[in-house]
Amino acid sequence: MTIGGHGTDGVERRGLMFVLSSPSGAGKTTLSRMLIDRMPGLRMSVSATTRAMRPGEVDGRDYSFVDKATFGAMVRADQLLEWATVFDNSYGTPRAPVEAALSAGQDVLFDIDWQGTQQLREKARADVVSVFILPPSAADLEKRLHSRAQDSDEVIRKRMSRASHEMSHWAEYDYIVINHDVDEAFAEVQSILKAERLKRERQTGLVGFVRGLQGQLQG
Ligand SMILES: Nc1nc2c(ncn2[C@@H]2O[C@H](COP(=O)(O)OP(=O)(O)O)[C@@H](O)[C@H]2O)c(=O)[nH]1
Numbered sequence: 001m002t003i004g005g006h007g008t009d010g011v012e013r014r015g016l017m018f019v020l021s022s023p024s025g026a027g028k029t030t031l032s033r034m035l036i037d038r039m040p041g042l043r044m045s046v047s048a049t050t051r052a053m054r055p056g057e058v059d060g061r062d063y064s065f066v067d068k069a070t071f072g073a074m075v076r077a078d079q080l081l082e083w084a085t086v087f088d089n090s091y092g093t094p095r096a097p098v099e100a101a102l103s104a105g106q107d108v109l110f111d112i113d114w115q116g117t118q119q120l121r122e123k124a125r126a127d128v129v130s131v132f133i134l135p136p137s138a139a140d141l142e143k144r145l146h147s148r149a150q151d152s153d154e155v156i157r158k159r160m161s162r163a164s165h166e167m168s169h170w171a172e173y174d175y176i177v178i179n180h181d182v183d184e185a186f187a188e189v190q191s192i193l194k195a196e197r198l199k200r201e202r203q204t205g206l207v208g209f210v211r212g213l214q215g216q217l218q219g
């Protein structure tokens, strides 16, 4: 599934699936947007969801907003790479755009929960790099959910009461980043992606590249 393109240095490599998860409000949407804006070669996976659109969200950019019947049809037609129920709504990753991006040599960024991360890992272990974002404190988490000003008090209470359960999955992730300062957290997440892109086994074009270098040295 993950036929690679070329890295910035011209050596062919496998695309990777970069997953950010966190309890709601810890900052994964913010960090995802920063990554997409600042890291060439990275595409966002736009999930389908049955949840209502928030003010400021755009259909097709933040999510594909679908009704329950459409979501069910996508599941039955095997159009979702993974899917899960979170906060009484269904969320899933459309398969086709991910496969297209990876085979075009792009990396794909996922903002999905621990259930989706487990499913991706089962399907493509070697290509998944997962990062769990933690808030610095419960008070900060609550402040951020309120400051986003997009959910009712009732929804915020529900998200706060789910946070501890979601956080219990932290040890299933490859990396943990505590989001104190957003620029620092971004720099950390960016370093992870940069380092993972350089992993030897992802740079499938290295054998040819080194042979070329050796040829130049002998010639
Ligand atoms: N498994 C899975 N989880 C998703 C998907 N899209 C979003 N989520 C997760 O669903 C949860 C709720 O997302 P959302 O309603 O946008 O609220 P947020 O937590 O404030 O971003 C978050 O943990 C997301 O990471 C998806 O396609 N698959």
Ligand SMILES: Nc1ncnc2c1ncn2[C@@H]1O[C@H](COP(=O)(O)OP(=O)(O)O)[C@@H](O)[C@H]1O
Binding pocket: 022, 023, 024, 025, 026, 027, 028, 029, 030, 031, 144, 145, 147, 148, 149, 179, 180, 181, 182, 183, 185
């Ligand atoms: N390091 C940070 N310090 C203060 N506020 C932050 C930080 N990171 C994110 N935020 C704010 O917290 C709110 C929740 O962040 P968001 O990225 O929507 O979280 P998530 O996608 O994990 O639910 C947003 O209003 C965002 O601007």
